Amino acid sequence: MKEKLRNLFSSLSRSVKSGKTAFDKMGTNQEGDNKQSQIFKQVRFENPVKSVGMKLFLMFFISILLFVLVVGMVSYQLSKGVIKEKVSVGSQQTITQAGKKLDFVFQTLEDTTLQIMLDKEIQDLLAAVPNIKSGSYESLESSRKITDKLNVFLFANKNIKSLQLYETGGKLINMVGNSTSLSGANVSGEAWFKQTMENNGKASWLDTKEKGYSGGTASSFAIGRVLKNTTTSNNSGILLIEFGTEVLVNEIGAINLGPESEVGITNATNKYIATANNANLEKAAKIQLTKEELALAPGTSGSFENADRRMVAYYKTKISGWNLVAHMPVSSLVKDADKIFNFTLIIALVASLIATLIGLFVARSIGRPLVLLRNLMQQGAKGNLTVRANYQSQDEIGQLGKSFDVMMQQITGLVQQTRLSAQLVLETAGELTNSSKTTAIAAREIATATDEISNGAAGLATESERGNELTQHIGARMKKVIEANLEMGTSAADVQSSSEQGTRYMSELISKTNLTEEMIRSMVEKVDNLKESTRSIRKILDMLNNMTKQTNILSLNATIEAARAGAAGKGFMVVADEIRKLADQSRQSIDIVGQITETIQKEIDETVKVLSNATPIFQEQIQSVKEADTIFKQVTTHMSGFIEQLSTVSDSISTLDQSQIVLSDAMTNVSAVAEQSLATSEEVASLSSEQLSISDGLVKLSDQLEHLSNSLKDTLSKFEVE
Template identity: 25%
Template structure:
């Protein structure tokens, strides 16, 4: 496993990041809330203070124009103006009144009174051009249109002084008829200086524009009497509302402006201020909060380092323990004395390592036992395979011997039948030989059952061989007796032959009287010769039977030895199977006693024939059973080969398990 150095996602960095987040996120959120709240409060305060200033400026405008409008109102009601046509002295009074009006304020550039009849009186007196017609002037028309009101004209540049001027005018009526219009040209220089000098904050100022967008008052005189305000982004909003607050960019600076309409003039009064001045306070808050966050950051890092030191110490112990355990070292213990969850984790780790160590130890013991067992199984399977091979060979030999024995028995039967026929011809008391044989039980297809069957058949073959041996010995003894009887018959035959010879001689001597006797004697002689010949044949047959009986006895002895060797091999096989299958079943059951219904030999010939036929039958069954056992043994041998292969594979697996377990280092108990 590869470990990356300087991993950003290490526990130390996570702890520092977490503590910093816990400390800074609420502080950042609080700072943002404070900032936006403060910005809102500052903006609200700016709006409120600006509204107050605008109200003051609007009041100043109102007072400024009312101070001019009131005298004009008074003059418009003056009888001298109304009755200017009735008395010539009234014109003098009108001039005097206009002079007084002009002297009321230094910003009044001139006052005048123009009548409907075309008379035009002004102060300071100034000769007007011959084509001058006051009645077509805007101030005159507006005043006539709005009778009863003091109108204020749009701002314009005075042709004489070049100053920015507005005109206040009111129609003079007498009994509903317009007599003329009183007007006063009012310079805005003083008002501009007075209002433009008003400072709002550090960079703020007041500027005023008409509702048509003509700049009336501005600290920058280049903008006065221009429509620069109509080119600003906020103008469309401002011209349609009586008051409000707007944000805009002017001359590359972000600005904030509060505006309000003046009721008397209809002008729009603006209070402009650089946005940075408003955000200055909030920026100060941001700086303070930034400083606080920096301090908190340093403190949180220090606290995180202090806290993480103990945690990382315990984590490093756990990491080291887990690293050793991952490499197979299960002998390590972790000692943590932190009185917290790390101590519990350490205890659980030690408990886990102890359990794993015990498990590995037990697995190691079990693998050792399995290795030994697999070795023993492999060895036993090899021995069993070898024993099965020997047993198979022995069974094959038994089968061959049984076959030969059966053939010999058949030969004996043929000979005995021939002998019986001959003896029947001699003694007329031949008894038929009867074949009675009991079939042996079918051998099981299963390997173990076949072994049991082999044992059973081997025991029966052994006992039958013993009985056959005994019978053959008895037959030999009977053959000896038959031989003696044959010799006796031969002797009798010789004597009969001699007697017949003597009878023939005597018959010859008797002549014709003994001729019939001679014929009888000749027949007796022939019979004696035949009996002699039969006796010789019987002796010959008995000799052959004796020889074959001896061969059968030797074969039975060999069979007995083979059966004994087979018993030893089968006994070994049984022990091996019992060891492999943990004594699941005994390979060899108690050999059942063979119940043989033997019939006493009614006659020596019949007894010999019956025993030989039984020998033949048993030999055939033994040969058949041996072949079946041989086939089963071959199957078992094949199974044992597969078993040996599995045992070898088990041994290899256990050895691999031993190798893997050997990689673990466990505590010595």
């Protein structure tokens, strides 16, 4: 299949190349306008896949080819499935019919053993064998009669290879047929003998042996049966009938499920009973049935596909319990379906050629006009406004070409009109530039003189304003200083009072801290004592726990003794059981108390740890309190001297405040005169600056207008309109 697919893709590639050659020739023969053809030839495709024509070609080609391949492959797979299903059903029916025929053959062979068992003369002869002395005339006569009787059955059925009669102990009585002499042999240890004895009168189907059961050279299978006396129902002997495997080979040879099919008969262990190749007898079968399939009821058939891609059909015979198994490769079954696959490949090849021609036609009819129009637009973008498409078709591409021609014509008219307007604007801009430069020179001289006057007035006003602000600022600061001085005096008195009160509080805090330290030390000692008490409690609980264990043992012993006493000890047994329950409850209670004691012990340890950590902290606190008391005493001493100096500063600040009021009035008058002069100067300077700014702006606008006019002229010169 892979080789066929490679051939298909080779043919497709050749068809694509031939279609491209035809497309190139078609384009060369149908060139119209020389100018447009030259433009078309100037453009090269950097990536052909990006072109619209190539995309349309690939869409047509891939969609048609994919559709044909998908439909063909689906048809191929469906036909394979249908063929396999039909063949599976037919094979199962054939194997079932062959199995039923095989059951008929098996039933015929089994009936032979039943006839021998029911033969009255044979029963009488076998019944007399134990009473006849070995080697006597009666023994020889009995053996002859048995031989004659067995020969009747041997000659009646040509499929029988040998007939053998054994005593129930395994000693040979008589044998007829194609076999070696087994006189004096004892077969009681043979597996087939044990199997026959276990079936106790039922026919035992014995697997094929490559050299038979009687020491011959040909393969055979056998049927064993315990012969019972119909009068006494006693076991009178063991019958073993050998059949040549040709009986089975002839039957399975008539089964033909198709080419490369194989048929065989297997036993319950998946070993060959009969097959076309005798070398495989007693060996593992090529097809191994599962345990579930081997355990099916006799007369059941089925089919499946195994991992080796072989279709398997089987039938479990009703008489022997053997399995008739046939198998064949699935590839031979679906051989006819390959015709559909080959036909699919041919259709795919034809479809690829058709898709190539259609795709190339569509690509040329759509892609070529679009490429030409794109090239014309590129020429127009470079400044050539004389290009025209001149399309005559009435489809969308033709309408697009006509719209392109109208657009280029309108752009040409617009460029011509803009070129004339740009020339007029350039002349007007030159005249405006000369006038604006003259006006700007005069305005600049006036603005310079006005600025000098305004700067002088502004300096005077600034200095006077600054002096007035400084005077007012000094007055405000003086008021704040006076207020701060008064607040400082009040605060100093409060600080002195608070420091004295803090000194008293610190003395009390020192005494209380010392008392707290002593209490913590006492608490640590008591906690240590409590810790010792909990340890004592633990010892008592351990002792009680041991007592409960002893009590439990005593109650168990009492129960045992009460049980020994029997009915007299039942009451004592109840008492002992109650004691055991009380001991269990006591043990549970002791465990709970032990857990609580453990918890208390842990809490005490944590308390001791916390108190031990707190003791150094309390000592540091006492030291800090003593140092704070010393600081409060020093603050009280220094605050007394500070209050005396603060009174002297308050008198000096009052004198300075009176002088500042007089200076503030004088600076206010100077500032008013300076502000009036500055306002007049600024008004004149503003008018001059505004006139100068307008003149400069006019000059810039004139220069800009001239520059734009030249730029527009240069830009329009790039367009070719004639």
